[in-house]
Amino acid sequence: MPDSTAADVTADTAPPGQDTHVQQCSAAADEADRSAADLAVAELSPAAGAFLRALASPVRQRILLLFARGAELSVGQVAERAGIGQPRASEQLAELKRGGVLTSRKAGKVTWYRADRQAAAAALADLQAYLKHCC
Structure with a gap:
């Protein structure tokens, strides 16, 4: 059996639409990381x-x-x-x-x-x- 990535497994086993939810959560986490970095610069020292x-x-x-x-x-x-x-x-x-x-x-x-x-x-x-x- 060929190696599977986590995304392949999720796509194969997840109910329809759940892989989209995983992508949305990942994007939201990335946005939160960027927002935290933005806050560090958003205020004057x-x-x-x-x-x-x-x-x-x-x-x-x-x-x-x-x-x-x-x-x-x-x-x-x-x-x-x-x-x-x-x-x-x-x-x-x-x-x-x-x-x-x-x-x-x-x-x-x-x-x-x-x-x-x-x-x-x-x-x-x-x-x-x-x-x-x-x-």
């Missing part, structure tokens, strides 16, 4: 969400431009150059830091901020994967 929030403000966008070409600035310098008060500059810098756009280092009593290119690139990659999936 927390880092990408924080990145977008950080860039949502025109004031923060202006501040970010101050860090072009590797500039490292203190809160006071940012406040002066952006034309805002020091408390507001501090709040905006904190949001940019949470968004992975800036990083900081302490030197004595002064905190120095600079662009965090690596974290920004990672957030952009997450965002790009999300956009490729949905658009």
Whole structure:
């Protein structure tokens, strides 16, 4: 007797229409697997969400431009150059830091901020994967 595959056996022994049901179940399982994979990309990563929030403000966008070409600035310098008060500059810098756009280092009593290119690139990659999936 020649070798039979499971599909041959199902087709030979199943009542009429049951092999169609098996195919439908298999297709549904494949769709469920794809849906699970889609959900993994369907949501922005927390880092990408924080990145977008950080860039949502025109004031923060202006501040970010101050860090072009590797500039490292203190809160006071940012406040002066952006034309805002020091408390507001501090709040905006904190949001940019949470968004992975800036990083900081302490030197004595002064905190120095600079662009965090690596974290920004990672957030952009997450965002790009999300956009490729949905658009």
